[in-house]
Amino acid sequence: MRATVIVMPKESVLDPQGVAVREAIKHQGLQGVKEVRIGKFMEIELESGADEKDLHAVCRDLLSNPVIEDYRLQVHP
Amino acid sequence: MRCAVVRFPGSNCDQDCYRVLREACDTDYVWHKETSVAAYDLIVLPGGFSYGDYLRCGAIARFSPVMRSVIEEAGKGKLVLGICNGFQILCEARLLPGALIRNASLHFICRRVTVRVENMDTPFTNAGTTGALLELPIAHGEGNYFADEETLRSLDRHRQVLLRYADAAGRASAEANPNGSARNIAGVCNRRRNVFGLMPHPERASDPRLGSVDGKVIFESILQNG
Numbered sequence: 001m002r003a004t005v006i007v008m009p010k011e012s013v014l015d016p017q018g019v020a021v022r023e024a025i026k027h028q029g030l031q032g033v034k035e036v037r038i039g040k041f042m043e044i045e046l047e048s049g050a051d052e053k054d055l056h057a058v059c060r061d062l063l064s065n066p067v068i069e070d071y072r073l074q075v076h077p
Numbered sequence: 078m079r080c081a082v083v084r085f086p087g088s089n090c091d092q093d094c095y096r097v098l099r100e101a102c103d104t105d106y107v108w109h110k111e112t113s114v115a116a117y118d119l120i121v122l123p124g125g126f127s128y129g130d131y132l133r134c135g136a137i138a139r140f141s142p143v144m145r146s147v148i149e150e151a152g153k154g155k156l157v158l159g160i161c162n163g164f165q166i167l168c169e170a171r172l173l174p175g176a177l178i179r180n181a182s183l184h185f186i187c188r189r190v191t192v193r194v195e196n197m198d199t200p201f202t203n204a205g206t207t208g209a210l211l212e213l214p215i216a217h218g219e220g221n222y223f224a225d226e227e228t229l230r231s232l233d234r235h236r237q238v239l240l241r242y243a244d245a246a247g248r249a250s251a252e253a254n255p256n257g258s259a260r261n262i263a264g265v266c267n268r269r270r271n272v273f274g275l276m277p278h279p280e281r282a283s284d285p286r287l288g289s290v291d292g293k294v295i296f297e298s299i300l301q302n303g
Binding site for chain 2: 009012013014016017020062063065067068
């Protein structure tokens with residue numbers, strides 16, 4: 001089985017990388033860019049039967065920092 | 078007083094901390110795979126790039142075997158000092174509130190800054206003077222202190238902010254803030270006041286040959302408690 005995790009900075013956290021990339025996109029000539037936010041995408045290969053509760057614990061304790069980030073976990077059997 | 082300087086893979090300020098502490102007390106290096114720091118009165122998490130700053134700064138070091146004991150000893154009231162990457166590790170371990178995110182400028186900043194001592198009512202600052210200005214080096218890419226509004230208010234209410242970036246006149250102005258830190262915060266302690274984390278490097282400003290001895294006040298404060 002496979003799990004995918006997306007970790008994004010919380011809305012309330014300034015994302016200076018996203019701001020810099022937004023400006024770079026504008027310089028490329030693309031019109032109407034309002035906001036860019038940069039996060040992380042992780043793929044985890046697992047033996048089948050992993051407990052989703054354990055995966056959430058890993059997401060919460062290690063893969064993201066709840067002070068500054070939110071995560072989304074998807075499990076693909 | 079017995080002091081431990083914890084070494085993680087990627088620590089690089091461990092020798093500086095060791096040199097400063099060794100002059101005044103019994104000091105050991107402790108490898109991060111050790112499982113107990115119970116023998117020590119002060120535990121220092123030095124600066125560096127533990128685990129290459131992978132995932133987030135301090136996120137992996139926080140789960141090193143030694144950290145379970147560091148958390149336990151902090152709970153017993155032992156002194157824990159985290160400098161730079163050590164501060165990041167303490168935040169990741171939830172021994173200190175908030176988090177350290179990318180500098181607002183996106184630049185790695187390596188220069189001397191001025192910080193203002195906010196209060197001396199802790200074992201880390203009690204040899205100092207409230208309002209005193211210290212010249213200390215910073216060297217970090219992720220030193221931008223972040224906490225939500227409620228946490229920031231609580232930090233002020235409980236006088237947990239020990240250092241703020243300030244200008245030469247002692248004003249915690251936006252211009253004096255090198256990295257975008259909330260409320261110019263350069264260092265905070267926990268409610269119990271026995272865990273302290275700061276981004277500037279007092280150990281790099283504790284010898285006249287290094288150009289400043291302003292950092293000594295932190296170590297003198299700690300040592301006079303022991």
